[in-house]
Amino acid sequence: MDLTPDLDTPSPARVYDYFLGGSHNFASDRALAARMEQAMPDIGHIMRANRSFLRRAVRTLVAAGIRQFLDLGSGIPTVGNVHEIAAKSAPDTVVAYVDIDPVAVNHSRRLLTDDPRAVVLHADLTEPDTVLDDPTLRKAIDFEQPVAVLLVGVLHQLADDPAPIIAHYRDRLAPGSYLALSHASSDERPDALALRDTYDQGYANTARMTLRTRPEIERLFSGFTLVPPGLVQLPEWRPDWPVEPDEDPRRFATYCGVGQLS
Structure with missing residues (x-):
């Protein structure tokens, strides 16, 4: 696979990196981020809340005994x-990162070169068999034992119904x-539709946003x-501290949850 990045076309992974305060983004990503902020001024706050949900979910899953993550x-x-969060409580945790963006893959590989517990x-x-049958993944993850599958902030990038894909992994x-x-939604934020239009135009048909109910x-x-508290808005999922009285959870326009396979 060609891992040469396209510097002129924005990438969802790199725009997300920008909003999180990262340095692995280019001018095209920052320009689209600015347009997204015009459509929804608190989009950066929402993306950082999404990252916070990931941290809380990983900590919860490690506490539940999970030692294998497929991100x-x-x-x-x-x-x-994920590997940094998990290692604080369970250094023996194994993490497999999967992404289609060459910049994300290249930086991840450089970062994790000397980490034997991350691949x-x-x-x-969207090609579960290709992912799950990858020899590198099979060597790292024992699918006879419980695994936590993470799909955080990514499914609204799929135009087709992701349910069959998730079922295949399940x-x-x-x-x-x-x-x-x-997953992003416009249930409580009609202006999320304007963000979606900006997103679709900005990625020039290389990515689309599908807002689901x-x-x-x-x-x-x-x-x-679903484990308690069920499917809720980002700041409502096991917050580290109570949500501020003046912060309406509905403004986050993103549902989140964790479910266990019986």
Whole structure:
């Protein structure tokens, strides 16, 4: 696979990196980020809240005994990546990062060169068999044991229904495995439609945003049992501290949850 980055075309992974305060982004990514902020001024705040959900979910899963993570659409390794969070409580945790963006893959590989408990795959998450049968992944992850699959902030980039894709991964997981995901929605934020249009125009048809409703997102957990507090807005999922009184959770326009496979 060609891992040479296209500097002139913005990338979802690199725009996300910009909003998280990372340095692995280019002028084209920053220009699109500025247009996204015009459409939804608090989009950066929302993306950082999405990252915070990832941290809390990983900590919760490690506490539940999970020692294997499959991070699909993992993005660029900015501060607080899955292996860093997990290693604080369980240094024996194994993490497999999967992304289609060459910049994300290259930076991840450089960062993790000397880490024997992390692997990086350049692959398309919409091709589950290609991902799951990859020899590098099979060597790192024991699918006879529980695995946590992470799909955080990525499924709204898929125009087609992601439910069959998730079901394919689910059917190859051991009982006791988990699914953690977050997904953008316009249920409570009609201006998310303007963000979607900016997103679609900015990526020049290389990526699309599909905003789904709460019932559509909840259906993605088919076969999994949602753990408390269920499917909620980003700051409501096991917050480290109470949500500020003046911060309406509905403004985050993103549902998130964690489910366990029985």
